[in-house]
Amino acid sequence: MPPRRDAEYMDVDSDSDISLPDDDYDGSRAKGKGRSKTGERKSEKGKGKAKDNQAYTWEASYARSWDTVQEDEAGSLQTSVEELLARGRRRRLLAPAAAVRRTIIRHLILLLDLSSSMMDRDMRPTRFDLMLQYAREFIVEWFDQNPLGQIGIVGMRAGLGEKIGHMSGNPQDVLKAISERHKLEPVGEPSLQNAIEMAKSTMSHLPTHSSREILVVFGSLTTCDPGNIHDTLDTCVKNKIRISVVALAAEMKICREMCDKTGGQFGVAMNEGHFKDLLFELVPPPAQRASRAAGAGATNPAADLMMMGFPTRLPDASPQSFCVCHNELKSEGYLCPRCQAKICDIPTDCDICGLMIVSSPHLARSYHHLFPVKPYEIVAASEALSERATECHACSRPFPLTPAASATEGMSPVGRYRCPECHNEFCSECDVFIHDVVHCCPGCGK
Amino acid sequence: MNDPRGDHLSVVVDLSPTQWHLSALQPPANVYPLPLSSFLSQLLAFLNSHMACKHENTLAVFGALPGKSVMLYSSTNPAKNLQVMDSNSYPPFKLVDTTVVTRTAEELDALGDPDEEEPLGLVGAMTKALCYINRITLPPAQIPGKKQGISNSLVMPEPRILVLSVSPDHATSYIPIMNSIFSAQKLKVTIDVCQLYGPETVFLQQAAHLTGGSYIHLERRDALLQYLIMSFLPPPSIRKVLSVPTQDKIDFRAACFCHKTIVDVGFVCSVCLSIFCQPVPVCSTCRTKFPIKTLQRLNASRPPPNATNTTRTTTGTPVPQSASNPTTPALTQPTSTNGSSVHRPAQARSSLSQQSSM
Ligand SMILES: [Zn+2]
Ligand SMILES: [Zn+2]
Ligand SMILES: [Zn+2]
Ligand SMILES: [Zn+2]
Ligand SMILES: [Zn+2]
Numbered sequence A: 001m002p003p004r005r006d007a008e009y010m011d012v013d014s015d016s017d018i019s020l021p022d023d024d025y026d027g028s029r030a031k032g033k034g035r036s037k038t039g040e041r042k043s044e045k046g047k048g049k050a051k052d053n054q055a056y057t058w059e060a061s062y063a064r065s066w067d068t069v070q071e072d073e074a075g076s077l078q079t080s081v082e083e084l085l086a087r088g089r090r091r092r093l094l095a096p097a098a099a100v101r102r103t104i105i106r107h108l109i110l111l112l113d114l115s116s117s118m119m120d121r122d123m124r125p126t127r128f129d130l131m132l133q134y135a136r137e138f139i140v141e142w143f144d145q146n147p148l149g150q151i152g153i154v155g156m157r158a159g160l161g162e163k164i165g166h167m168s169g170n171p172q173d174v175l176k177a178i179s180e181r182h183k184l185e186p187v188g189e190p191s192l193q194n195a196i197e198m199a200k201s202t203m204s205h206l207p208t209h210s211s212r213e214i215l216v217v218f219g220s221l222t223t224c225d226p227g228n229i230h231d232t233l234d235t236c237v238k239n240k241i242r243i244s245v246v247a248l249a250a251e252m253k254i255c256r257e258m259c260d261k262t263g264g265q266f267g268v269a270m271n272e273g274h275f276k277d278l279l280f281e282l283v284p285p286p287a288q289r290a291s292r293a294a295g296a297g298a299t300n301p302a303a304d305l306m307m308m309g310f311p312t313r314l315p316d317a318s319p320q321s322f323c324v325c326h327n328e329l330k331s332e333g334y335l336c337p338r339c340q341a342k343i344c345d346i347p348t349d350c351d352i353c354g355l356m357i358v359s360s361p362h363l364a365r366s367y368h369h370l371f372p373v374k375p376y377e378i379v380a381a382s383e384a385l386s387e388r389a390t391e392c393h394a395c396s397r398p399f400p401l402t403p404a405a406s407a408t409e410g411m412s413p414v415g416r417y418r419c420p421e422c423h424n425e426f427c428s429e430c431d432v433f434i435h436d437v438v439h440c441c442p443g444c445g446k
Numbered sequence B: 001m002n003d004p005r006g007d008h009l010s011v012v013v014d015l016s017p018t019q020w021h022l023s024a025l026q027p028p029a030n031v032y033p034l035p036l037s038s039f040l041s042q043l044l045a046f047l048n049s050h051m052a053c054k055h056e057n058t059l060a061v062f063g064a065l066p067g068k069s070v071m072l073y074s075s076t077n078p079a080k081n082l083q084v085m086d087s088n089s090y091p092p093f094k095l096v097d098t099t100v101v102t103r104t105a106e107e108l109d110a111l112g113d114p115d116e117e118e119p120l121g122l123v124g125a126m127t128k129a130l131c132y133i134n135r136i137t138l139p140p141a142q143i144p145g146k147k148q149g150i151s152n153s154l155v156m157p158e159p160r161i162l163v164l165s166v167s168p169d170h171a172t173s174y175i176p177i178m179n180s181i182f183s184a185q186k187l188k189v190t191i192d193v194c195q196l197y198g199p200e201t202v203f204l205q206q207a208a209h210l211t212g213g214s215y216i217h218l219e220r221r222d223a224l225l226q227y228l229i230m231s232f233l234p235p236p237s238i239r240k241v242l243s244v245p246t247q248d249k250i251d252f253r254a255a256c257f258c259h260k261t262i263v264d265v266g267f268v269c270s271v272c273l274s275i276f277c278q279p280v281p282v283c284s285t286c287r288t289k290f291p292i293k294t295l296q297r298l299n300a301s302r303p304p305p306n307a308t309n310t311t312r313t314t315t316g317t318p319v320p321q322s323a324s325n326p327t328t329p330a331l332t333q334p335t336s337t338n339g340s341s342v343h344r345p346a347q348a349r350s351s352l353s354q355q356s357s358m
């Protein structure tokens, strides 16, 4: 909501020392202060850039929305905010739906730097907090564009690679893994090699034609590795793992080399906005980026028909049997629909018959893009109200009996929105909820 | 739980007249016949116990009827015409009982006697329940000009939906049901499913699994109330410490877009992820043309329709799910090199049979 965001905005822009809930990690704080001289200089530079650079869309649209808010008669912002939200959403609904193209299965390990250098404040509030915030937004956007994809999270701290979130196709699971800030407190030196080895091992079971990617957010200028990192790099090249790095401090030769050799992207974030841009450049699938650069034609060369199996999941309490992937005796697992072999994780290729096995709910996650609910029509005040339904068809809330005096464009004065298919009427909250979340009309079930 | 806020329960009741007629048939058609009247009285006892658990608990009942869905009762919009109170009953219970029973009877009477029953409005009832939960869980500030709504709009800790179904899966509702499941995930709503009659439903199984709810396929139908109270009355947070029936096998089959049949092996468009039950040259959803080579390869590798699964299952029945035997694959040698050699002869065989048929 705008008022709250305004407070955040002020914090970001003000020079006052932001108080962090960091009473329990004095060590890292002291270290942060020790470095503060260089940090301060950097932050001046970064801020100067951020101020000159008002072209970022997220900043621009934000500023405009604040200007247009006005108080109502009672001096409250609530109705304005309400209208603004509804109008913004409705405008988005009425825009012509761009053709959405999904691509095949992607697997991404997000490697987050949790070393003490992440406590630097050259990015506000700290590199660490900003990284967590952008990582959350990145995950949501990524799953929206890659419904069949999976994300796992690995952290680098105290010289070790640390598994933070398992590979999962459920955005909620992934977000939950990084939701607890205090568990991710930065400490020690990062180890690129250890972390990449760990990321590599979690991707070993994946189907052959799915992409394997590692995205490193790296704030440190050093890495402390137990062995030769070039050997790790060579195995990544051999396993077709693509490594991309977003550096927050400066360019490191090894990072650049990793990206170049594996076909990934490398970038150094200059300021907060640029950091976000670099991350979000990695949201669309790589193949799609290439075809877009070549002037995406009508025929997509990557388009293909894939045979997939939808498995049966065995309950945790079923009799134990051996899995075909690890030769381990266990109860839970999935049965290949073609050969009935038992597999531990999906998606994967069946080890026995070679069928690609996926979870059908993962496919279904993108179907609302294919069959969107038609935008509801705005019911005008002039339409006769006598024989109409008196309550919202979805939530049964009674409609207002008298038309609102001031209704802005795009809002119904009587608070009713009608489905063009089934002609049932809905309230504005249900309208927004149905189009943004449910993607299915309660009246006609389409 | 010391939470001052109550739990919200939305019950979606399947009121398909045909299925309830079948369910009420005496033995030998059913081992445990369950007529609608007996079901309703047990349901009312369950609803009353939900309200008795805590004074703040809220309740809504939705009915899924052929071709439509209705709200039968909600604790935020009490009935408009209050009946005469019976001095021998607790008024809130009496209110729920009379409202649900009279509304159900009204709706069933209004159906008339059509020759062919329209598809059930289960999706409509589920989406209505979601819209209702969305509305009552919105923070109070977002409800404009509704002062009396504020007391009801405290964010509920654990809203949940219980689906009491008697109908089999309707393959045309695959996409809308999946969409409702994902929106339930976003709202953190748990979906519980109790299949009272008929075969297992693939889609509702997935709904319960994906939202962390329980799925029960009722066998001892004379013990309905016991099942309801033991497994569905406690909120999900308490179920962790109780021993509730765990979900059996979960079937992840999907419905194809072309014929709306439920498939376990499908052909998927890589662009839009539409599912087809057979190789198609053009995706009907996004109009993508597929390479000829892929079609030839897929047609060749596809087993002849009647030979599905006969090679591996011990019983040789054409129903792959029920005939599955999880212990058999463990006996085979689980290496991928072996796997490819198993696969190749089958491919060769089916391509031979194709040539001979041409
Ligand atoms: Zn295994
Ligand atoms: Zn198999
Ligand atoms: Zn509504
Ligand atoms: Zn409609
Ligand atoms: Zn089909």
Ligand SMILES: [Zn+2]
Residues within 6 Å of the ligand: B269, B270, B271, B272, B273, B274, B283, B284, B285, B286, B287, B288
């Ligand atoms: Zn397609």
